[in-house]
Amino acid sequence: MPVRVETYDRTEDAARALSSSRSARFLGGGTLVMRAVNAGDQSFDTIVRLRDPSFSTIRSEGDGYTVGAGVTMAAVAQSRDLAFLAPVARVVGGPAIRNMATVGGNLFATGNYGDFTVALLALGATVNLAGSSGRGIPIDDFLRDRERHATSLVLSVTVPRPREAGAFRFLKVSRVKPKGVSVMSIATYLPQSGGRVQGARVAYGSMAPHPVRATGVERALDGQALDAAAIDRAAAAATQGLNPPTDAIASGWYRTEVAGVHLKRLLAGERR
Amino acid sequence: MTIEFRKEYFADERDDNLNEIGKPTQRQDALGHVTGRSPFFDDHLFDGLLHIRCVRSPHHHARIRRIDTSEAERMPGVVRIITGRDVPQNLNTLLSLLDFGIDDEPLLSEKKVSYKGEPVAAVVAESERAARDAVAKVRVDWEELPAVFDVEEAVKPGAPVVNDIYPGNLFIYHGKYDHQKLRFGDVEAGFRQADQVIEGRYQMSPIEQAPTETCGAIAAPETNDRYVVYTSTQALFFSLDTTSKLLKTPSNRLHFIGGTVGGGFGGKVDSLHEPLAVLGTMLTGRPCKYIFDREEEMQVGAPRGAERWYIRDGVMNDGRIVARKFIGYFDSGAYTRLSSYAIIKGVGHLPGPYTIPNVYADVYCVFTNRTPATAMRGFGITGVDFAIEAHMDKVAHAVNMDPIELRILNAYRDGDMKAHRRLAKNTALIECCQVAAEKAQWPISQKARQASSLREGGGERAKIPNFTAIDQNGLVTGFTAGNYARKAKRSEPAAPQSLPTQTPRHDSVPVAPRYEQPVRPQHQPAASAPPPPAPPAQTASDARRTRFSSISGLRRR
Amino acid sequence: MAKKPIQFHLNGSEKAIFVEEGQNLLDVIRRGVGDLTPKYGCGQGTCGTCTVLIDGKPHLSCLTLAETIEGRQVSTTGGLQRGAELHPLQKAFMEGFAAQCGYCTPGMLMAAKALLDKNPNPSRDEVVEAISGNICRCTGYEPIINAILEAAKAGGARRYG
Numbered sequence: 001m002p003v004r005v006e007t008y009d010r011t012e013d014a015a016r017a018l019s020s021s022r023s024a025r026f027l028g029g030g031t032l033v034m035r036a037v038n039a040g041d042q043s044f045d046t047i048v049r050l051r052d053p054s055f056s057t058i059r060s061e062g063d064g065y066t067v068g069a070g071v072t073m074a075a076v077a078q079s080r081d082l083a084f085l086a087p088v089a090r091v092v093g094g095p096a097i098r099n100m101a102t103v104g105g106n107l108f109a110t111g112n113y114g115d116f117t118v119a120l121l122a123l124g125a126t127v128n129l130a131g132s133s134g135r136g137i138p139i140d141d142f143l144r145d146r147e148r149h150a151t152s153l154v155l156s157v158t159v160p161r162p163r164e165a166g167a168f169r170f171l172k173v174s175r176v177k178p179k180g181v182s183v184m185s186i187a188t189y190l191p192q193s194g195g196r197v198q199g200a201r202v203a204y205g206s207m208a209p210h211p212v213r214a215t216g217v218e219r220a221l222d223g224q225a226l227d228a229a230a231i232d233r234a235a236a237a238a239t240q241g242l243n244p245p246t247d248a249i250a251s252g253w254y255r256t257e258v259a260g261v262h263l264k265r266l267l268a269g270e271r272r
Numbered sequence: 273m274t275i276e277f278r279k280e281y282f283a284d285e286r287d288d289n290l291n292e293i294g295k296p297t298q299r300q301d302a303l304g305h306v307t308g309r310s311p312f313f314d315d316h317l318f319d320g321l322l323h324i325r326c327v328r329s330p331h332h333h334a335r336i337r338r339i340d341t342s343e344a345e346r347m348p349g350v351v352r353i354i355t356g357r358d359v360p361q362n363l364n365t366l367l368s369l370l371d372f373g374i375d376d377e378p379l380l381s382e383k384k385v386s387y388k389g390e391p392v393a394a395v396v397a398e399s400e401r402a403a404r405d406a407v408a409k410v411r412v413d414w415e416e417l418p419a420v421f422d423v424e425e426a427v428k429p430g431a432p433v434v435n436d437i438y439p440g441n442l443f444i445y446h447g448k449y450d451h452q453k454l455r456f457g458d459v460e461a462g463f464r465q466a467d468q469v470i471e472g473r474y475q476m477s478p479i480e481q482a483p484t485e486t487c488g489a490i491a492a493p494e495t496n497d498r499y500v501v502y503t504s505t506q507a508l509f510f511s512l513d514t515t516s517k518l519l520k521t522p523s524n525r526l527h528f529i530g531g532t533v534g535g536g537f538g539g540k541v542d543s544l545h546e547p548l549a550v551l552g553t554m555l556t557g558r559p560c561k562y563i564f565d566r567e568e569e570m571q572v573g574a575p576r577g578a579e580r581w582y583i584r585d586g587v588m589n590d591g592r593i594v595a596r597k598f599i600g601y602f603d604s605g606a607y608t609r610l611s612s613y614a615i616i617k618g619v620g621h622l623p624g625p626y627t628i629p630n631v632y633a634d635v636y637c638v639f640t641n642r643t644p645a646t647a648m649r650g651f652g653i654t655g656v657d658f659a660i661e662a663h664m665d666k667v668a669h670a671v672n673m674d675p676i677e678l679r680i681l682n683a684y685r686d687g688d689m690k691a692h693r694r695l696a697k698n699t700a701l702i703e704c705c706q707v708a709a710e711k712a713q714w715p716i717s718q719k720a721r722q723a724s725s726l727r728e729g730g731g732e733r734a735k736i737p738n739f740t741a742i743d744q745n746g747l748v749t750g751f752t753a754g755n756y757a758r759k760a761k762r763s764e765p766a767a768p769q770s771l772p773t774q775t776p777r778h779d780s781v782p783v784a785p786r787y788e789q790p791v792r793p794q795h796q797p798a799a800s801a802p803p804p805p806a807p808p809a810q811t812a813s814d815a816r817r818t819r820f821s822s823i824s825g826l827r828r829r
Numbered sequence: 830m831a832k833k834p835i836q837f838h839l840n841g842s843e844k845a846i847f848v849e850e851g852q853n854l855l856d857v858i859r860r861g862v863g864d865l866t867p868k869y870g871c872g873q874g875t876c877g878t879c880t881v882l883i884d885g886k887p888h889l890s891c892l893t894l895a896e897t898i899e900g901r902q903v904s905t906t907g908g909l910q911r912g913a914e915l916h917p918l919q920k921a922f923m924e925g926f927a928a929q930c931g932y933c934t935p936g937m938l939m940a941a942k943a944l945l946d947k948n949p950n951p952s953r954d955e956v957v958e959a960i961s962g963n964i965c966r967c968t969g970y971e972p973i974i975n976a977i978l979e980a981a982k983a984g985g986a987r988r989y990g
Contacts, residue, residue: 002401002402002405004850034891034893035892037851039565039873040407040408047850047851047894049894093874094940095886095940095958096877096889096962097889099883099886178957178961179961299926299928302922302926302928306919306931307910308905308906308938317860401851484876484930485869486869534870566870566875
């Protein structure tokens with residue numbers, strides 16, 4: 001079946017087109033949907049486009065920022081407001097991919113892709129869907145049943161501003177330098193109060209079918225000073241409760257072996 | 273990039289007064305490349321171009337019960353669906369063009385598939401999308417069969433038969449043996465003489481050439497009842513002759529244009545695209561393009577095959593290697609393609625660039641349910657060289673010797689007899705080792721620094737051993753010796769009932785590790801017996817006069 | 830299949846063409862317009878050989894839905910030359926042996942042009958970053974990186990093509 005393209009200027013219309021057909025996909029930057037079109041993916045026959053400029057804006061709101069789903073990785077990397085996310089956006093693909101790939105699309109990236117979403121998960125972002133009357137869905141919940149949301153139009157993501165500089169860290173581990181697909185990615189948000197970590201959020205990419213929290217690591221760090229002993233305990237708990245996948249990039253065994261090493265380097269602030 | 277010439281070496285063997293060699297020169301195709309105008313195969317536009325996509329097996333090994341194309345034929349944009357019945361001569365092996373190997377691979381399989389991604393039908397359609405959509409509608413009734421993926425598992429009794437032409441899952445060499453032999457001296461005697469015997473097992477996974485341009489071809493009707501074919505092939509006449517054979521079409525009706533290849537690295541010789549593109553054009557009368565997408569290039573495109581090597585060295589405590597025995601397995605995948613020839617080439621290379629008086633090799637070309645393997649840079653050599661050099665380090669460690677000095681000590685020198693019975697000449701391993709050590713600031717002894725490829729070779733080292741232990745291990749019957757192509761070209765393609773048999777030599781022999789099996793020389797040398805007939809004395813110039821290619825050596829036997 | 834008319838600029842000249850729904854920009858530039866300089870390598874966004882500039886920024890034409898470029902400026906290697914004169918990047922690639930099989934070259938050139946147009950004197954790291962989405966299987970990258978640095982020295986940032 002040939003592909004049809006439906007282009008809308010109004011968000012509501014695009015959202016309706018998307019939700020009314022199980023064989024429609026929303027086109028963000030094209031890096032996922034056009035790839036599927038090129039491969040002759042038989043699971044959809046309609047591409048839905050939206051030409052609403054507000055879909056690609058970054059707004060400062062209260063304690064955070066609302067980033068339009070159509071904002072590209074290049075735009076994130078250049079945004080002064082989102083400077084804390086620039087190091088994450090800059091390691092997504094090469095320059096051409098970053099000019100195309102969007103924040104919204106990244107939420108749906110599978111396999112070894114979707115590193116930006118790992119950062120959003122650690123930061124505790126919320127995902128705003130069309131027609132959900134302004135209440136965002138916590139990203140944890142969104143990712144848990146991501147497939148169900150495929151027929152919803154993601155409008156934007158609200159990202160809390162990190163409470164202090166340096167509380168948020170990100171590491172993408174790849175074998176090809178400078179750019180390669182992730183063996184794994186790690187994002188940590190470790191705000192401190194009185195010299196101790198309070199409310200740790202640690203997330204991994206490529207360690208499960210979708211970005212996941214490293215709850216064992218969070219437990220090991222919460223309430224602790226971020227010293228060598230705590231980092232060792234966190235590294236020891238690196239893959240607790242996880243069963244990392246085996247794919248073309250790395251085996252599950254390898255991921256399990258190296259996760260603690262990379263986590264330790266990130267927490268200790270070692271640059272590699 | 274600066275190139276350093278070490279002209280102090282072999283200065284008298286070389287004329288340095290040359291116009292081009294040793295000087296940078298502009299590639300003749302550079303202007304086309306930087307302007308984006310070099311004509312790759314897909315850079316030819318044809319009005320009314322049709323697109324070919326294949327229906328591929330999702331299974332590693334399966335019998336085809338039925339192919340139902342009826343729904344696909346009714347899809348919009350579909351012009352024609354091709355199956356094996358449409359291929360005039362639907363069985364081929366690339367090496368039949370070199371008089372080597374039995375036809376074993378269909379262009380489009382009709383009865384069974386032996387690797388994941390094997391094509392069983394081809395859709396010719398107005399657009400690539402229409403072809404893809406129709407491929408999704410072809411229904412194939414598969415009967416899945418047990419599959420085998422490991423070379424040593426594949427040669428065990430009872431292993432699934434991958435390729436009916438070779439029921440033992442082994443290619444047949446010279447119509448006689450289920451492996452390629454190399455026999456030089458007597459390794460068992462060498463092991464007895466050695467102070468230590470050092471063993472190792474090495475393996476290399478398949479490697480995809482991954483050219484940036486995927487493999488493909490465009491065919492179009494030309495005037496004078498000919499077909500023009502633009503192709504990415506690295507082997508234009510291979511592709512031309514293969515197409516001619518499969519389509520039973522005289523080659524003078526095929527006008528092949530190639531030469532501009534978007535990266536090949538050996539992976540563009542298999543000639544899978546040209547025959548199907550031409551057949552599509554013959555059946556539809558329109559230009560047809562058949563190109564791998566990236567996924568096909570990686571999954572179906574033939575890689576450098578996997579190899580496994582067992583090496584056993586007899587070593588004196590001073591580091592001299594007196595015997596080296598190889599048991600090697602090339603993973604050919606489901607069909608022969610070029611693996612059998614890679615082994616001939618690899619065996620000619622043994623025991624590596626070293627002079628070792630007793631050498632033995634049994635090398636097996638094994639069929640498994642993996643993607644058929646083909647050529648890649650260093651064809652036939654890379655895997656075993658990795659094994660040899662890794663083993664040299666292991667030997668150096670065992671005899672407590674510097675690994676570079678061990679190599680210099682054992683390196684072949686000009687005038688030495690190699691195991692394949694040619695004199696070594698223009699050798700330079702010693703000098704390479706010396707320069708490498710110098711560049712790496714790796715200390716080596718005065719003696720090693722003073723060694724030379726030009727000295728101390730020849731003499732005793734030029735002699736073929738008086739006694740070489742030979743055997744009939746792996747003998748098979750029913751295959752015509754010497755000329756395989758004639759057998760394959762009989763009026764009927766090899767039918768199952770007329771298939772030759774491979775002696776099930778693995779029935780009683782435990783397979784792994786094969787290198788531990790003692791090999792009994794069949795002819796024990798009697799003390800007073802005259803030496804075996806000596807080959808004609810060879811000098812370097814004689815060798816040149818009698819030289820023949822490693823593969824045609826078979827023909828003259 | 831429905832076709833849609835689009836208009837855009839290719840290397841400065843206006844193009845008006847019908848595209849198929851779902852057709853990608855690479856196919857439209859090559860088959861539709863006949864500029865064969867961008868190449869197909871993967872259709873997945875991993876190789877970069879189809880890289881073109883859209884409004885001056887590098888994009889992967891194989892992942893760009895053709896109809897989204899309505900009214901925009903597209904540049905390819907086909908527009909790099911100024912008359913008979915090669916762009917400094919092209920000269921540097923030729924002289925520095927930065928093209929072997931030549932298949933990645935058009936994408937490399939466009940990625941490099943995007944860099945030099947906004948950053949006339951890039952560091953080596955910036956060059957490496959700029960071509961990080963482009964795969965070359967022949968050269969090992971060093972000659973390409975060196976050629977881009979040479980082109981920068983030779984004034985590759987001047988507005989050519």
